[in-house]
Amino acid sequence: MLFRRRRAETGWKRFRIAVWPRRSWSRSTSYFAKRVLRLSGSPHAIAAGVAAGVFASFTPYLGFHIIGAAAVAWLIGGNIIASALGTFAGNPLTFPLIWATTLETGRYLLGYSAAPSDRWIGRRLMHMEFDALWQPLLKPMTVGGLLWGVVAALTTYALLRGSIAAFQQQRRRRLLERAKARARLQGETLSRQKSTAAT
Structure with a gap:
């Protein structure tokens, strides 16, 4: 196969890369930011899409975030692709805190008193008793997730909309300058050809 790895990656290596990317988190974050900024759409649509992804990351339903x-x-009215990128707010580093x-x-908020023990939670998960997990675990996580998800989404939207608008304006200016330079060059080439033909 053309793009196949010479050596197959082990499960441990794949897990390590998921937790800590090959080229560091700062480089991955920078790449993610550039991907978001270069999406086509209005600043509102892109910012709203990313905010929707961030909001979904605060819900406890893994596998349904996207x-x-x-x-x-x-x-x-957000960008669907931007929403998928926004779900990267939930990752192996942030999930424990979230x-x-x-x-x-x-x-x-629900007025619960005693927290369920780790052994109790582990036993329910091992036996896939999700109905038993709803009241003590999933319900409070959903309620808390909705609250913190809205806060995180609004903050993300407020921070991103202005940045995206400024980036798109700067990009349009650069493209216009490039088009003007190209037109100028073509005009100079045409006038040079005309003067050569005249002589």
């Missing part, structure tokens, strides 16, 4: 982000983006914060906030 679907949820796309649905929210569609409802608020889950702990949403769980504690949800428990506080």
